[in-house]
Amino acid sequence: MMHLTTIAAAVGLAWILRTIDLPNPDSGNYDLRWQHALLQFSLPPLLLLATAVAIVCMGPVGQMVWQWEGWSCDLLAVGFLAYSLVVGGQLFAEVRRSLRQIRTYPHRSILGHSSRLLETPLVFSAQIGLWQPELVVSQGLLDTLDREHLQAVLAHENAHLYYRDTFWFFGLGWMRRFSSWLPDTEVLWQELLLLREIRADRQAAQHVDPLLLAESLLFVARAPLQHAESFCAAFSCAAPRSRIEERIDALLVESPVPPKTNWQAIAWLSLTFIPLFAIPFHH
16 A cells, blocks of 8 residues: 555645644745745645656556555556646746747837837836746836836846746746645745745845835836736736735845755755655565
């Protein structure tokens, strides 16, 4: 019953990791909040993926209590991996379609930033793509903001490029889709989106006046996006007013800086490799 027990244990542990209360940092420490949300969001799906890979690598042959156990567990693991790959392929196809569309927009240099101009009155700016995303700026944004506020918005978008947010959130968005049945998936996803924007705001504030950035956020937030794709990092996303206020507050206060090496996070991450350690001992 080794394979069946492994699958049951992985699913149970993934569920528990989403429901237990990990040590929650102070709400004002955005760096630690980011690490906390990222771990609780990504550990369960990574554990499930590692378990499925381990089951497939061990194969259906072995000492089983029931003859059907090996093949049924192997098919279950293959099915889960296939489903996750299909979901990833669909998401990647969406990225390709979006990139093909925005590359039809005229190319412009805006305050020294290479961008694509979207001819719409919508007030909008975003990085769209993967590792090397395209900056998209709307005509409405150019008409709404003066030079100083526009520079603040572009500094925010450049921060998304600095952190490669579109690339990493493509992976997180992939995990979100194939593990949507786990508890608190959407809650943690929204928390990560908020903290991603706060991180970009704070990075941008090192190059522009934070007050200008906060004012720009208020201007742009009046015409938010209807939704945020996994491969789109936008200055203004659809969010409750309280979250816009939280972004502004984060710009105006100092946040404690955590140690460079977070050994607690590394220890939690090592849990995802436990199923792989069983492969050499399989007979």
